[in-house]
Amino acid sequence: METITIANLSNDQTNIPINDLERLADQIRGNLIQPPDTIYDEARRLWNGMFDKRPAVIMQCKGVADVIDAVRFARDLNLLVAIRGGAHNVAGLASYDGGFVIDLSQMRAVHVDPAARTARVEAGAQLGDIDRETQLFGLVVPTGVVSETGIAGLTLSGGAGWLRRKWGMTCDNLISVELVTADGQWLKASKTENSDLFWALRGGGGNFGVVTAFEFELHPLGPEVMFCFVLYPDSKEILQQYRKFAQSEPEEVGMLSFTGTVPADENFPEASWHQPFFGVAACYVGPAADGEIVLQPLRELGTPIVDFSDRMPYTEVQKFLDADYPKGRNYYWKSVYLKEFTDDTIDTLIALNRQAPSHHSTIDIWTIGGAISRVGAEASPLSPREAPFMIGIEANWDEARDSNINIAWVRDCINRLAPFAAPGIYLNFPGFMEDADQMVKTAFGKNFQRLVKIKQKYDPDNFFRLNQNINPAA
Numbered sequence: 087m088e089t090i091t092i093a094n095l096s097n098d099q100t101n102i103p104i105n106d107l108e109r110l111a112d113q114i115r116g117n118l119i120q121p122p123d124t125i126y127d128e129a130r131r132l133w134n135g136m137f138d139k140r141p142a143v144i145m146q147c148k149g150v151a152d153v154i155d156a157v158r159f160a161r162d163l164n165l166l167v168a169i170r171g172g173a174h175n176v177a178g179l180a181s182y183d184g185g186f187v188i189d190l191s192q193m194r195a196v197h198v199d200p201a202a203r204t205a206r207v208e209a210g211a212q213l214g215d216i217d218r219e220t221q222l223f224g225l226v227v228p229t230g231v232v233s234e235t236g237i238a239g240l241t242l243s244g245g246a247g248w249l250r251r252k253w254g255m256t257c258d259n260l261i262s263v264e265l266v267t268a269d270g271q272w273l274k275a276s277k278t279e280n281s282d283l284f285w286a287l288r289g290g291g292g293n294f295g296v297v298t299a300f301e302f303e304l305h306p307l308g309p310e311v312m313f314c315f316v317l318y319p320d321s322k323e324i325l326q327q328y329r330k331f332a333q334s335e336p337e338e339v340g341m342l343s344f345t346g347t348v349p350a351d352e353n354f355p356e357a358s359w360h361q362p363f364f365g366v367a368a369c370y371v372g373p374a375a376d377g378e379i380v381l382q383p384l385r386e387l388g389t390p391i392v393d394f395s396d397r398m399p400y401t402e403v404q405k406f407l408d409a410d411y412p413k414g415r416n417y418y419w420k421s422v423y424l425k426e427f428t429d430d431t432i433d434t435l436i437a438l439n440r441q442a443p444s445h446h447s448t449i450d451i452w453t454i455g456g457a458i459s460r461v462g463a464e465a466s467p468l469s470p471r472e473a474p475f476m477i478g479i480e481a482n483w484d485e486a487r488d489s490n491i492n493i494a495w496v497r498d499c500i501n502r503l504a505p506f507a508a509p510g511i512y513l514n515f516p517g518f519m520e521d522a523d524q525m526v527k528t529a530f531g532k533n534f535q536r537l538v539k540i541k542q543k544y545d546p547d548n549f550f551r552l553n554q555n556i557n558p559a560a
Contacts, residue, residue, distance in 0.1 A: 090120065092142040093166040093184040095549070100163055107143065110159055116148040116192060129189070130181060133234075135414040136489065137178035141168065144187045150264070150272055150298050156188045157296060158270035161549060168552045169296055171209050172236015176419050177516045179552050180239075188296060190238065198223055203304040204261060209238040209297045217401045225304040226400065228253045231342060233405045234413075241300060243291050243513040243554060244468055246476070248340035248369035248403065249307070251456030255468070257288040258461055259303045265295035268549040272298075286540040289468035290530070291513060292553040293537070294544045308400035312377025314368040314384050315394040315406065317354075320345055320439060324364055325432045327387040332427070332475075337456040339380060341368040345439035346448040348391060358391045362440050369403050411482070415446070418481045418493050420500050421515040423454075423473035425508040434506070435477075438499050443491045444483035449499065452476040467533045473508040478515050513554045526554055534560075 089101040111118035119129045120143055129144050145156045160167045170180040170189040181187055190210035197206045200223040207216055207227075214233035220226055228249035230240050237256075245256020253259060262276035263284060275284035286294055318324045328343060335341065343366045350359040366384045370377025374397045385395055411417075424431065439449055454473055463469045479499040481492040496517070513529045527534050534556075541548075542558040551557075 090142055091184065092163075092186055093182060094164045095166055095547075095551075096164065099184065100165065102163060110145075110155065114145070114147070114152045114155055116152045117144075117146040119144040119146065130187075131173075131413070132178055132180060133172075133174045133413045134176055134178055134417045136416045136418070136486075137181070139178065139181040139183050141181050141183065141185045141187045144170075144189050146189045146192050148192050150266070153188065153190070153266045153296050153298055154270050154272060156186075157266050157268070160186050160188075161268065161270060166552070167549065169292055169550070171238035172212050172234070174234065174236045175239050176417050176514070177519050179519070179554075182552055185552075190296070190298070193298065196220075198225065198304070200225065203306075205302045205304055207237055207300045207302060209299060211237045213237060213240070213404060214401075217404050220304060221308050221399070221401055224306055224308055226307045227256065227302045227304060228259055229256050229404075231404070232407055232411050234408060234411070237300065238297055239292070240514065242287060242289070242297065244289050245514075246452060246512070248342070249305070249371055250458055251335075251337045251340055251453065252371040253305050254457040254461060255289075256302075257466060257468070258457070260284075260288055260300060261303055262301040263287045263297055264299040265297045267295045268545040268547065276301075282540050283544060286467060286537055288466040290537050290540075290556065291526075293541055293550055293556045295550065307371060310374045310397055311400050311403060312370040312374040312381055312397050313395060313403045313406070314366060314370075314381040316385050316387075317348065317363045317365045317391040318388050319391065320362040320364040320436050321388065322429070322432055322436065324388040325436070326429070328364070328366060328384075329427050329432070331383055331387075332453050335453065336380065338371045338377075339368055339453075340371060341366065341384075341453050343367070343451040344448040345435060347439075347442065347445040349445060354392055360445065361391075362436075363391060367406075369400075410446070416481075416483050416486065416489060416492070418489075418496055418517060419515040420479050420496050420517045421512040422477050422479075422500055422503050423508040423510050423512075424475040424477060424503075424506050425473060426506065427475055428506065431503075431506045434502055438495075438502060441495065441498075442481075443488060443495055444481060446482035446484070447492065447495070448480050448482070450478040450480060452478065464533065467530050467537055469531050469533050470509055473510065476512060477503060478512070480515075516554060519554065522555060523557065523560070526556055529554070
């Protein structure tokens, strides 16, 4: 009998009769993909080029029935399962060598109810799918800042974007979640149904089941907004001026600042090529005319290298950074929250930026506060939320031979910023999930044990473990 070997939950492999897979393929609407298939290489490809994983089987689902069949098939055979949404997870958790991948990338429907100001979004949707449908009605979901990001991973571990200070993180805007549990059952979680699970899903990661759809609260914005995007020389004085603005910015300002290196590109003055910069990007969450006035000080922090600020459609703001994050580039990201933004912090950031091995790398400065910090410490798993700044250290590079030096740079940044750090980390920037057990404890703080109890209830055997894992035995 012909068989295929698939990794199992016992750190071993299971030989599955091909006939069993053929029967599964016949009953689903989606595709069952294996290595001999012509579409296999494209189907297995992940966004982060550091990972070249070759799963044994990829099951591309087209609906909830397919997801239920996939979970039950894998569960009955004790198979190791990876869940793929947008495949944008920087730690490469959307696949596994020799494993069984449940792929939701074909489930991208977005339905908007403009009267109720809600949107139902399938779990394979990307941010651009959501923006296209919601902006038709002048509405938005607060999501991330790269339109090709998958909504599922972003939401389940938080979700920080341009609108975060006005309306909170993506997970803060959830109304309900539909998912398939480890025993192959479909259920809905909200404040009134399975409320314990709903709490856990608002930041607790993909630990509790395969999410098939989200329901979000929508907010009025657009179609036109004011967007600020200015690059300056990376001088201490300019960062001090930035700090002064950040300390008193209104909640309508969603700012993402960053250090980096000016690319050798015709859109930038040739004299600035390869020079370190400090950039300020900000979206004004309100009328574009008001935004021009409020954001103007950010365009006057010093003499700019370039100023690309303008009124533009919100959908274009969401795509503005896409070209900087192409599929197949190598990525290694980590985060640290800051308790304050001192002159010593500024000196350290400038020095670290100038040591970056890759000209694609950045150190990102996210202002927090506003709606994010109004969420109580026990209202969602993500706690604490009091830090005024979050730093995302992004090593982005093209050549595999440069991996070690770029990874080392990120880790050095984390160590050098430790004296300024506040409690917590952001699990959407997880590195390779090194010291994973401690990482999730740090991210969830006092809420960790509550998450363990919910994991024990909904997935006591840790069937869903290829994630920012909360071990039910913890």
